[in-house]
Amino acid sequence: MSSGVSTSTDKIIVDRSRSHRNKAVSKAVRATRERLQSSANGSHVFDRDMLAMHVNAVLHGASIMPLVVALVTAIGIYLNPDARLFGWALVMLCLHGVNVLLARRAGRKDFTALETTKWRRRFLVAQVLIGCGWAIFALQDCAACSGDSFYFYKGTVLLFAVSISAMSSFMLRQGVLVGFLPTVASLLVTAVSSGHILDIGLTAACATAVVFFHYVADRLYRSNLTLMSYQSEKDDLIAELEVAKSMSDEARRRAEEANLAKSRFLASMSHELRTPLNAILGFSEVMSSEVLGPLANPTYREYSGDIHRSGQHLLDLINEILDLSRIEAGRYELSEESLSLLEVAEDCIGMVQLRASAKNITIREQFEKQLPQVWADEKAIRQVILNLLSNAVKFTPQGGEITVKVGWTAGGGQYLAIKDNGPGIPEEEIPVVLSAFGQGSIAIKSAEQGTGLGLPIVQAILAKHDGQFILRSKLREGTEAIAILPSTRVLQTVPAVAEATAVERRRRSFA
Structure with a gap:
């Protein structure tokens, strides 16, 4: 029972809480778009924001x-x-207090579109009162x-008042x-009444000052x-990027879930x-070799040979799929040692020589x-060479x-090149052939079809060795x-005799 629960838990890799977090982001995107598209000319889209900024300006500049x-x-x-100036000062302070109280009251409210218009009119009335x-x-x-x-005193004060009002209420x-x-x-x-100049x-x-500062305030407003x-x-844009990132994370998590399910399936398989x-x-x-005695019917012997060859072919396909799965999962570990590329190539040629001779194919070395080694x-290098030789013999x-x-x-490295005079591959099909399970049109028409995993495995193994795989073909x-x-894989050694000779030569020169 516990194992079943853990298995079902392992399969739920996707973060299900992310969908709830995405709702807030999507809501923000929709709200921003509606705000941008709610007006044809866009002049009244941000009235609420501008009014909120005016409220903050009034509250922060209340002491001025x-x-x-x-x-x-x-x-x-x-x-x-x-003494009349004292009365005027008292009136101005009262009017200013009304404006500040109005701003404080507005600051505690969340405006709707209709309320924004009403509060804007109230602040305009407050400006008229101050005026x-x-x-x-x-x-x-x-x-x-x-x-x-x-x-001069009165004109200076009025011009100063107009400028302060323009800066604080634009x-x-x-x-x-x-x-x-x-x-x-x-x-x-x-x-008009005095006629004084x-x-x-x-x-x-x-x-003139009112008109000028109105123009300046309007420019600042715009x-x-x-x-x-x-x-x-x-x-x-940021919200949309968040949504795209969230969708990408979701897709990645689903891909990881699918990859985990595939790995489990392949391990079980x-x-x-x-x-x-x-x-x-x-x-x-045993049956085809007649170890336990001869088979009376020669057809049975032929059938047992077909069973053995088909089973071996199926086992090879399973091994290729498992190899590619381990490579994709990053679990293909190299067991590195010093080896001779010449010797491994000669051994692999000997292993395919029988198949080549059956088709009267000549292998030139x-x-x-x-x-150097x-x-x-x-094992991996042998698999690379055998895959390439098998493809060459097949086609x-x-x-x-x-x-x-x-x-x-x-560049100082070592290479192995295998060239055949077969039908070739169209140039546009080379990327297909190098992809997993990809097969060219010639391979599909061939009687000896494979899984299309040989070359991708070769490419992946060479990449694990920091190497490179090149495929050239013409129809x-x-x-x-x-x-x-x-070159980093080549073990270049220096003979000890040559080193001793160089040391002796330097010793003589110093003497």
């Missing part, structure tokens, strides 16, 4: 306005000792002041223009809107199939003599020729397979 009012009142009292406070200041006069000092669109309309109106009334100039300067749009698009196959091969060999896995026609070369590479000209071992 009282300082400005105190400074303006102190300078005004110095120029004109009039009325500055209008009251604009109506102040100084009968006891000499010269134009009070006009996130509230048209806040500067609407807020200072009462101020400009009061100055205009004063200028200084009043007219002050009105024109203040109106720039900030563009930056927020880029930020939203970036967030959208290795045990379950090899045991009866050994019995089939053993008994069929072109070996460079006195090659290499550091490699003898070489009757009376053909196979050339086997062993020698040095230009009706034949195929050449080249296995290359790097």
Whole structure:
């Protein structure tokens, strides 16, 4: 019972909690897209964000306005000792307090689209109230002041107030223009009623300043809107990347699950199939060789030989599949030792010589003599050479020729090349032949079809040796397979006699 539970647990490799985490990411993607696509011109998409920024600006700059009012009142009292300035300062502080309280109340709410419009209107009304406070200041006069000092003082204060308002409320669109309309109106009334040139100039300067700073605030608003749009698009892309990464992780986990299931299946198949196959091969060999006595019917002897050959072929296929599975799983370990590539090649040629002779195929050897030994896995290298020789014998026609070369590479390594004069492989089919279970059109039409695992196994074994496999082929000209071992695998030794001679020569030169 416990084993069944553990097996079922092992099969559940996919992280099932990831789907719940993906829902939040997908929701963020949908929300961002809806926000970007909810308006045709995109001008009202970020109204809620801009209003939230205005609320934060009001709350963070709440202490600036009282300082400005105190400074303006102190300078005004110095120029004109009039108690009316204290009343104006009290009114301004109250209006500013209303604006701050409104911002605090708005900061505790999560706006909807309809509420955003309502709160925006409320903040515009608050700006108008503050503008009325500055209008009251604009109506102040100084009968006891000499010269134009009070006009200069009033104009400087109003321009400073317009600039502060533009910088602090540019996130509230048209806040500067609407807020200072009462101020400009009061100055205009004063200028019309008095007709004084200084009043007219002050009105024109203040109106020009309001228009200019409204233009500056509008440009800042649009720039900030563009930056927020880029930020939203970036967030959208990041969210989509998160979704793609999550899907990729899910696919990788499923692939790992499938690979684990495949490895378990192949391990089970290795045990379950090899045991009866050994019995089939053993008994069929006993029957075909007539160890226990002659078979009365010669057809039975032929059938037992067919059983043995078919069983051996099936065992070879199973071994190839298991080899490729171990290579893909990274469990193909090399048992390295020093060996002679020439000797291994000669042994493999002797093993396929009988099959080649049956097809009247000539195998020519072109070996460079006195090659040093290499550091490699003898069983793996033997498998490489046998696979390449078997393919060459399989696809070489009757009376053909196979050339086997062993020698040095230009980089100091060693190579083995096997070339036949068979039908060849079309150039576009070479990648197919080198892939697992891939077979070319010539192999499919051939009577001796295999699994298509020989060349991928060869390529993987050479890669484990840091080597290289090259396949060259042309139609009706034949195929050449080249296995290359790097120079790091070559065991180059220096004779001890030569070293002793060099040491003796250096000793004599010093003497």
